[in-house]
Structure formats: C-alpha cells, structure tokens
Amino acid sequence: MIKLSNLAQQGVQGRNILIFLLAWKCLSVSVFITLSAEVLKTDSMQVQIKAGHLHSLTSLPDEINYLPEGVEAPVLSLRVDGSFHSPSRMDWHTSDSEMHLFFDDTNIKAVVAYTAHNSHVSFELRSVEPTGKTDLAVWGPYPTTIKAIVGETVGVVRDQQYAIGIQSLNAKTLGGFPVKEDDVMPMYNIFDGSDYSDIALKFKDQQLYRGNTAEHKEYGSVIQAYCRDRSEQRTITNWGHPQYIAPPFEDGGLVGSRIALFGCPANQALKTIGIIEEQENLPHPEIDDVWAKISPDATASYLIVSFGEDEIDEAIKLTKSAGLRYLYHGGPFQTWGHFKLNPNQFPDNWRSMQRCVTKAKASGVRLGVHTLSNFIKPNDPYVAPSPDPRLAAIGASTLNASIDATQDQIPIEKPDFFQKKTTMNTVRIGEELIRYQAVSAEAPWFLTGCQRGAWGTKAKDHDRSEKVAKLMDHGYRVFLSNTELSLEIARNIADLFNQTKLAQISFDGLEGNWSTGMGQYGRTLFTKAWFDHLKPALRGSVINDASNPGHFNWHIYTRMNWGEPWYAGFRESQTLYRLKNQAYYSRNLMPRMLGWFQMNAKTSVEDAEWLLARAAGFDAGFALATNPKTVQQNGLGIQVIEKIHQWETARMRGAFPEALKPELQQIEKEFELEASEDGSWQLYPVFSFKQSHQHNEQPGMIAFSSYDFVNPHPEQALQFIIQSTGKSQAIDVTLEINSSITLDLRSSLKPGEILKYDGGPEIITYDASWHMLDKRAVNSQIMKIAQGPQSINLGYRFEGNEPALKLEIRTIGKPTHLVPSR
Template sequence: MYVKQISTVILFLLLCANLSAQQINLKSPDLNLAVSPTGQITAMLNPKTNKNYLAPGVKAPLLKIRTANDWEEPAKAVFNPKSGIMTLDFAQSKISADIKVTQKKSHLVFELTGLSAKDKVKAISWGSYPTIIGQTIGEVIGVVRDGEYAIGLQSLNVKTIGGLLLNDGGADDSRGSVALTQAYGSSLQAFSLDRSKARKTTVWTQYPDMPVSAIPGETTIGSKIAVFGCPENQVLSRIGVIEVEEGLPHPLINGVWHKQSPETGRAYLIGDFDESNIDAMLDYTKQAGLMSVYHESPFLSWGHFALNPVSFPNGNAGMKTCVDKASKMGIRIGVHTLSTFINTNDPYVTPVPDKRLALTGSSILTANISPDATEITVESDQYFKNLKPSTLHAVQIGEEIIRFRTVSTTAPFKLLDCQRGAYGTKAAAHVKGTAAGMMMDYPYNTLFPDFNLQQEIAGNLSRFFNETGVSHMDFDGHEGCFSSGEGDYGMQAFADKVLKDTKHTVVNGTSRSSHYYWHNCSYWNWGEPWYGGFRESQGDYRLENQPFLERNYMPNMLGWFLLSSTTTAEDIEWMMARAAGYNAGFALVARYKNLQKNPNTKELLALIKLWQDAYRSKIFSPDQLTRLKNPENDFHLEQHNKGWNLYPFKKFKFEHAKQVLQPGQPTFSEWNFVNNNAEQPLNFSLTFMGKEGVISNPWIELDGYFKLELPGEYEAGNSIVCNGTTIKIYNSKGGFKQEVALKQAIPTLKPGKHTIKFDCGFPEETELTNRFVVKTISKPELIAK
C-alpha cells in the first residue's frame, strides 16, 4: 500500500513536470507565438501561410530583467490558460515574474503584473524579438514588413519605452530603435525602468552623475506591450484598432482618426499675427489654402505661458477672439513654444526661483556668506567645474540665483566673481551647510524643470489651450524633457499630459521622433530655414527625411521655408514641385511685414494654393511624381477649364574658372545651347562658387551682339538672377541685396541655337568658380480633369 502511494505521487509529479515543460502556444488570427518551457519565443507564425518569421539561431526571450547591472533571461516558463498568467522564473536571481497574457483578434497583449522581488529589478526588456523580415524597418513605429506581411510591437503605456535601453536614464538620441535592422533581418524591442528610487544618471552626455529624484510608485510593474502580425496593407488600420482597444491616444479630426484624415500633414503658415492684424493674416492663410496660422513667438515667457501684452493686450480673451475668427474660416490657430524650456524672466525663475528647477548637482556651503559676498566656498567642485555646457553659470541657493565666473581649481573650492541676486532674485545671507545647486541651462537664456515641475508646465499649456481654443502646436525642443533625467519617459509623459488634459484635439508636431508619442503626433517637421538660400537651406535633409517618414507611417513633410519680401514665384514653384512629388506638407514662415512688402504676395499665395489643390487631387502620373521629387527640376503649373498644364523647364549648366593663358589670349568661356521651344524671356542664374574671395566686373554676351556688364565686386556665394526683365543680386544665404539698373532691355530667346560668352576678374589666389545656368520653359504636359 505504501509503495503504491509513493508511485502515485511520483506519477503526479512527473505529470506536473511534463505540463510545466510543455510549449506555450499563443494565438491571434494573424500571428501565433510559441514560447518554450524556458521562456524563449520559438516561433512567430503567420497562421494563414504557416510561415515562421522568427530568425533561427537567435535568442528571443519574452522578457528579460536587469538586477544591478546584469541582464538575465528566464530559465523556466509556465502558463496557466485559465488565469492567462505566464510565470517566468529567473534562476540566477531567484526572481519570478508574472505576465498577464491576453489573446485578442487583432493582437496579443503582454503585461508585467508582478515581480517576486520588484525592489531588486532595475529594468525589464521585452525581447529583443528577432525576425527574418528586413525589407522595410519602421524604427519608430516598431513595425517591420516585407511587402506582403508585417509584424509590429506597440508600447501600451508611457512607462513602456519602445526601443533599446542605452543608459540609466532611458534616453535615446537616435531617431528610433523599436525596430532595428539586423544581419538576420530585424529585431523588435521595448523596455521599462524602475523610477521609484532616487538615482544618478548622465544627461545629454554633458552632465555626468546628475541626481534624479524618485517618482513614487513608478516601478516596472504595469509595463505592457502589444504584438501583432497582419498583411502589410492593413498595418495602419490595425494600429488604429489596437489604440482603441488598449486605451492608447486616438485623436480625431472632424470625426476621423488623425492618421487617416486628409487634414493630417497639411501645410501651415508661421507668422506674427496679433489682435490688430489677425484679419489680414487669416486672409493670407486662406489665399494660400493653408491649414493654420501659427504664431512663432506669442508668449511673454515660457513656463507659465502668459501672452505678450504688446500683441495680445486682452490676454487669453484676445487670443480666443483670434481663434473664433479663424474657426469661422475653417482655419486653425497655432502657437509656438519650446516645450519645457523656461525663460529667466518667467515667474518660475523670478523673483523667487522654484525649488523644482533642474540642477545638474549640488554641494554645501562650508562657511556662512553675506548678501554681498563675491566668493562662495563650497565643499566640492564636482558640478561647478563643468562649465563647458553652461551658458549662464548659475547657482541656486535657497531663494537666490547667483552667477559666477569660475570655480577655483584647488581646495577650499570657491565660486569666484559672484554676481548676487541674478534674474531679479534677492541677494541674501546663507548659512554654512546650505545646499548650492548648479542650474541646468541652454544658450537661449533658459533654464529647465525637474520631472515634477515639467508635468506642472504641461498642465499650464493644456490650461492655455482650453481657455483659448488654440488647436495647433509643435513640441519644439521636446528633447528638453531630458533635463528631468528621465530620458524618453520624460518626453512621452510631457506630451501625453498636455494632450490628455486638453479638451479638444490639438494638431501637433515635433522634430523629435519617439514611439509612444507617435500615437499623439500629427506630423514630424523641423525648422530653421535660414542657413542658406530658399532652396539650399537644409536641402538634402528635407529629401532624406521622406523615406524615414514613409516607413514610419507619418505624413510627408518638407520642413520650414522662409517667404521674405523678395521671394520669387520661381522659388515658390520649386518648393511646391517637391511638395507635389512627395504629397508633402510644409511650414511657410511668412511674417506680416514681408507679406505686405513683397510685391508678388498675391501671386505667390495663389501658386501655393494651386499646387496644393493639384496634388491633393492626385492629378500627377507616377512619371511626373518622380520628376517632381528631383530638386534639380523646375516646373510651372497652370489650371484651365479643361484641366492643368504642367510646364517643365530645361536647364543648361555651364562653369567658368580662372584660366592661365598666354598674354593677350582671351580668357572668356563660350557656351552653346538650343532653345527648342517658343520665344521666351532669357532666364539665367550666375552663382559665384567657393568659400571665400571675390570676383570683379563680370560680363555676359548673348549671340555676339548683346553685352550685359555688371561692374563691381561680388563675394563668394553671391548670385545674380535674371528673369528676362529684371536682374537681382542675392547674398550667400539667398537674401536679396539689390536690383541692377538696366540701360537697355534684355533680348528674348528665339527658337534655335544660342551662344553665350562670359568672363570676370579673379584675384591672384583663388578657388572661386562661376556656375552659369540658363533655364528654358518647355511645352506643357496636359493633364485633363
């Protein structure tokens, strides 16, 4: 009898062991996952084709944990199908993790619901999950696809950061690492950090050992992801379903999910409207057919976001009046700020600085100081000697901000040449043992918040939107959230709070791509169009961005362009041809005075609207779209009652360099070209290429009878542009310098062969060359309605 009982127990234990050692099969209609008894994913199947997309021979832990500085993979996995709980055991650390598994029609959900020793776990990582898909890698959205099938990973809350854990703060300076190209295809990954304990981290690689306060209760428990597979052409709609089912941000524009709305990615105008000129600025915006008029600098300061009373004497009520006027015209009002950057004139800084301003570190005073002391002795120089990234040299002691020149190099360490009571704070006496904190700043004369103040600032923004109805913004400077020491979590939490607390949809963009924020974000765009001419500023970057946007399911955007008082129709059509080629939006920086001063404003805005109407109506053929994308090509577009005329331009490019010839031998260059089209104005540009130096007295001769002399000196980078009736000179950044007075009319180009001669004076030592381009307009390509 006793032997029989023992046998029964042994049989039961063997059955349990066999049960626990079984493969775990998790299913959705478009993706099945198999998990081994050791917690490794062993298959990622498309059940409709039975194809396994898991990369062979590569580890694929469902979940890893990090204790101290070591990552550990699970040794054992057991799944209870009734409760939906999968328990992973980690043998080395003797920690177990409970994961709630939910198998849905559209996706699989994994949520970390428990850890046997959560205080020991500093971080967790979902994956990496290796796949054999390598054709298109959406590094931000976390979707990989091969033309037919796609697999994706979505973080389902702010604490779960899509991508690789690269540092203690969880910051990623790359554009995205949720999906990465690998030799075997691609990998998908996400992580979560325990932020519930105070720690030190490095911020922006410039601030080592920066103390970061704890966020109470913010552990890795609750980290949650969705994994899905589907046909490639269903990816975007599938993500929309996941958003709704899992409570992710799912903004609507006129009742349509913003990722599928025709309003998303539309071009907008950046200008300087105010209560007095809003009607005119709205009229300009309507003429151009743009989505929004967006104020580039509406606030007196960032932080509290009080409007500048010069532009808005009635404050938020005045802005709301602007919004109401715009709304009646179907136009949005937008405002610009730098996210969490705080001006030194903001109430968070003056007259009493907030205790939650970001500090890169601190030390204590080793002696009492009086209100007029110009040397302050501190226990350690650790944070005060790191002056390279600092532009303000500012220290916070109690309710005073003090600026100093430098810190002594030997003990006792002293802050030298102190300027007391900076930024309107009050100089005061401070006692030995008081903390002195080195403030984090930025060259825009701004400071930063810690995480708690950052979230309060998010609330200030949403309150402004709610009170005014403003419905457009960019999270410019979004990376400023790194000042909290919370990495990408800080960025995600800030934007999420702003938009959740706002009671209406806010169309919003950023130049910083990040995974969770993707669900909130309407577009990725970028600014600063003042580095070169209209066409040159950030030119390559504009085009390089387009494949990046497309593989991450974001609307194409071309960045910012500056419309000045001298911008020409040719420049506008160059911009709009690129926009048409990529079906892209853009931002047009057009200040009120420039719109008023440019004699061709009405024509320019009409061209912008004309081109937008054309490409939003999808009139262009694939061949035309390919040519429109090429920045070397110029076009002119017209509309008529039967459809459209697209006029391509043909360019003839020539170059003239300094020549060393025999005495008396002519040094000019002679070029030939043929105009195969109708008689038309002579259209050319002459650019003086090189980094420095000047050329003098250039001249141009057409067909052996018309000579155009341009006396004077011209610097490297200058250009001369002729449209057939006027000649204008521009500087190296495309800024207008002057118009050349003509003594006689410029002849037109008749059909047939033409000859141009060109010469100029060069300095003795020069690397300058001259680029001469003649542009002729071709016969129109007819596009029927």
C-alpha cells in the same frame, strides 16, 4: 501545453502525465506544465511560446515563420546586478491567462498576463518576486528575419508581404533597449555638429535613425521595449554632465508595464496600429473625424507670420491667398513657463489670442504657435522674484559656513556638481539665485566671482548646511524643470489651448525634458500631460509636432517637420537632411513634411515651384516663414503666393498620380504648374541648365563662356535667366545661340540685377528683389531652338573686381493633365 489528443501516442509516460493532470484538476489547480509550445493566435499571426521564449512568429494563413533560427527570443528579460537574464522555464496558467517565468540563476519569478485579440497579443508584467532585485525589464528583444524596412521609432519591421511590430501600451514602457542609463534614445541630431547647413558628409549615404524600438540585425531585425524601476535615486551621466542626479519617480515600477505584439500583411500595418490604439485606450488623435496618421490635413502646409491683434487681418488674408488653412506664430511669448504673450502684439494676453483665433476661424483659418516645451525664461514667475524649488538641478551640496547677503565667495561642502561650467552657471539657495564664475582649485571649496540675487531674485543671508543646488540650464539661456514642474508646464500650455482654441503647436526643445533624468520617458510624460489636459473637443484635433520623436509619443504627435532655412540658400539649407527625413517618415508610418522655408524679397517664382514640386512628389507639407510686408517687397511676391495656392490645392485634392511622384521628388528636376478654369491643372516638365560664369580677365576685356546642352523638348523659344552675382557690374551682356543669333541683352547689369526671358515678346530686367526696371521687345521666332544638341556663348565686359554671372537656360515639355481625386 500538453494536448490530451496526443497522449495516446506517448505510452506509459503519457498515461502518467494524464493521471497527474487529472489529480491536479480534482484539486482545482489551473497550472499546466509546459512540455510543448503554447500558442497565442490573432487573425494574422500565431505566436508559439516555449520555456518563456518565443518558439515561432508565424504569419497566417500562409504559415511563414519569421523567427530566425538559433537566436534567443525571451518573452521577458530582467536585469539584476547589472546583467540581463532570460527565463529558464515557464508555467502556463490558462484560467488566469498568465505565464509564470522562472529565472533560476537569480531565483526570480515574473508573472506575465497575456491576451490574444483579433489584431494583436498583449503582455502585461503583473509581478516580479522577490521585489527590489530587478531594475530593468525588457520585452524581448524579439528577433525577426525581416530586414527590408525597419521602423526604428514606431517599432514595426516590414517587407513586401508581412509586418511585425511592437507597441508600448503605457508611457512608462519605453520603446527600444536601454543602451544608456539616461534613457535618451540613440538618434541623429543635425545640431550636434558645428555646420548646421546640412547633414555631416559621413551620413550622406546612411539613413538617419532615431531610436531603437526596431533595429537592424545581421539576421534581419529585432523589436524591443523596456521599463525601468525608478523608485530610488540614481546618479547618471546626462546631457554632457558626468554626474547628474535622477530623482526617484513613483509610477509603480516594473509592475504594470504592457506591450502589444502584432503581425499582419505589410499594407495593413498602419491600420493595425490604429485598431490597437482604440482597443488599448492609447491616444488616437483625429482631425475632423479622420485619424491623424491618415488624414490629408496632417500634411497641411502653413505660413509662419509674426502676427498680433493689429496684424491678424492681413495675416489671414495672406494665408487664404496662398490657399492654406493654417497660420502659425513663430514666437508669440514674452515668457516661457507660464506663457505670457508679447504685450505689444497681444495686449490682453490670452484673451487677445482668443480673439485672433475667433477671427481666423470665421475665415476658415486655424492658428498655431511655437513653443520651447519646458524651457523657462529667467523673466518667468517660475524664476523671479522667488525661484520655484522644482527648477531642475544637476545635483546639490550644502553650505560649509553661514553667509551674509554680500559675500561673493560661497563655501560649499563638495564641488562635484559645480565644476562643469554651464550657460547660466547658477545655483539656488533657498529663494535666492546666485551666478558664479568658477570653483576653487582645491579644498576648502568655494564658488567664486558670485553675483548675488541673480535673475531678479533678492540676495539673502543663509545658514550653514543649507542646500546649494546647481541648476540645469540650456544654451538658449533658459532654466529647465524637474518632472513635477514639467507636467505643470505642459498643463499650462494645454490651458492656453483650452482658453484660446489654438489648433497647432510645435514642441520645440522637447529634449529639454531630459532635465528630469528620465530621457525619453520625461518627454513622453510632458506631451501626454498636455494631451490629457486638453478639453475633449480639442484633444487629438490639435496638429502637433516636436523637435524629436519617441515611440509612445508616436501616438500623440500628428507629424514631424524638420528642416530649417537659416543656414544657406532657399534650395540649399539642410536639403539632404530634408530628403533623408522623408525616408524616415515613410519607414515609421508617419505623415511627411519638408520642414521650414523662408520667403524673402529675393525669392523667385522658380524657387517656389522647385519646393512645391518636392511637396507634390513626397505628398509632404511645409512651413513658409514670411509676412505681408515681405511679399510686397518682392516684385513677384504675389505670383509666388499664387503658385503656392495652385500647387497646394492640387496636392491636397490628390491630383498628382503615384506614377509621377518619383520624378517630382528629384531635386534636380523642375516643373511648372498651371491651373485651368475647369478645376484641373497642367503640369509641365522643365529642362533647366544652370551654369556660373566667372573670369579673371583685366577690367574692360570681353569674357566669354561657351556651353553645350541637349534640349529634350520640342522646338520652342529658348528661355533664360541671367543674374549678375559678382561685386561689379557686367557691361555689354550678349547671348549667342547656336552660332547664328547674337542678342545684345543689356548695356550694363549691376550686381544683383536679373535678365529674364520666358518665351514671350519681351526680355525684362529686374532688380535683385524682382521689381521690373525695364523691358525690351524681342522676336520670339529668332529665339527658337530645335529638340536636340545646342550651344550658346555668354559674353560680357566688366568694371571693377570679382565679376560673375549666373545663367539658367529653360525649355518646357509637353504637359500632363491633372484632375482632383478627392
């Protein structure tokens, strides 16, 4: 804008411009020709815009410009005929709060409305003319010099002093840059490979990125968002299919796309997003009147128990024994789509679940359930007996001839969408589903090896030219939904919650909404439809997570909780993946979770405290899959549950000081926690020295292994755990300490059996499930070792093949006194 105070310094040219502006003012025209940068200010940021490009991104009050030199920073980029274009000039309309951007190389004009708030600047695309030429509008990309912390999902970049962020203000404005036509955001997925036990080695020293709303660059970073015109059908590559029909979707197109741009002190970034949510009417979920992103309950741990009406009392009792408030059913549904509950556990369907919720609430426990989002089981009414026409289709052809209800070869006009085999390999013709084995090798084209009336439908005659749609399915042997059906399924889930008052959900399989052909937009529409359909009393208070995140969904979900226990041991299954997820949560301003773990009959107290120390260190919750029967089968199961109670109570009450947390995060370190009668705790560091003892001597020979270690703690009785982990029993097990004391520990130790000494008057023998077999007295004085270097010898004889022992030496350090802070 030309400032009148500067005109006196501009000579004749300035006077001419002044006359020109005054003449325009007399004509009541509010157009200002931009000869200098226009300025938009918030409390903490100043944005200068010149010729439709950002000219500076300046922090206030310290006036540091975070815009890198020589890097283009368009307010808006448009894609026309496959190429992106940035503005060549701009008119600034103050009275309308608009900037008119001209793309001279394409003869396109875009009108962007602007508003400067205390917390942020908002931009809205009001028009693009002429219509029909532009298929993508990109906000930015906006470059910054910040590179320390890049929150790729939330769209915020930070260093120690300052944060700059972008927020999509409606669902159709997608976070990121459209690197693919399917709008599936780039992300790491542990299940893309064949080994699910942990992340691929090539990612060991890398961060696991999910999305590109913010992205690293050589000069720092960029933040970006975009909107796509979906008014016409497109053929895209989607989910492994080289041709996939993305149907048209009417949402107003590019017009109405909105973003917020903000800058603030780094420690105010999360608070600023919360303010933007409330000012811009974005989802702002609260748990017990506290914004979910800062509520301690957002990281609440929970038990996963397969309860029903008959088991709910025991499940509630177990949850309360563990000191937890959330109880979760991992798979209560007989069908997905309409979400009928398993009648064996919930004979009165949703009313049965409602009674369980009521009973749990009376005990201070909240219930949740696991879903697979828009996955549709073949036994659901959306499939049988009459398939819903809104089941997602990869594409379609037509019948090349009429067929009767018995034909097992189906003539089709074109084979394009049918040649890639899928799990269900199913087509829909009218109200019949048909499975087929293959497509003929050449024209005339046939679907061969057909099973008529598949999935509970009825075989029928069909006329020539009827539509033959190849249905989209998933490896879980389920069908998927188009956009309209996805929104209906989301509302079905909301109806379940509205009726039963369930308080927690995980949208597993949320990527199933890629079936809409709209990628992350499909996912967003699904979760938003669920959120919006909840009753006001529930909206926001239901803890929710999902199989994958998203930029707009960041405002809806409470947290994410990734990591599964099925693929290796308690401490080993996806451990590095879980740890890297903590860094992801931190840089994306999200509550932290450690994922799912499984307690079985062999889970040790030491394993439990290993997990609980990590939870305390990261202030991260976790899910524990177990049940009352399993706890009883574990001889120390009650102790495990009590440890969960102690640790999680201390964590949720803020007892672990920040200075201790880095140590608690380290997976090689062990700790023990003891509760005091006054409501405080003692946290003991544990030195743990682990070795495996395996030899190939002849049966009957004595095998020895010698180990040296340094005890970092004061003098005390040496503690140990010895387990027979081979296929044959160990005989005459001995432990020699510092070449002075030899203990004859056990005449025989069968596979799985355990010797444990905790520094007291007895050595106890357990079976593999921690049931005590026997105990023997020991003089704790002879077990004492000093601080410093130590040596031990472990020996045994064996019968049979493949003997092995696992040894753990433990010593305990001085405690730290912990008190609650909330």
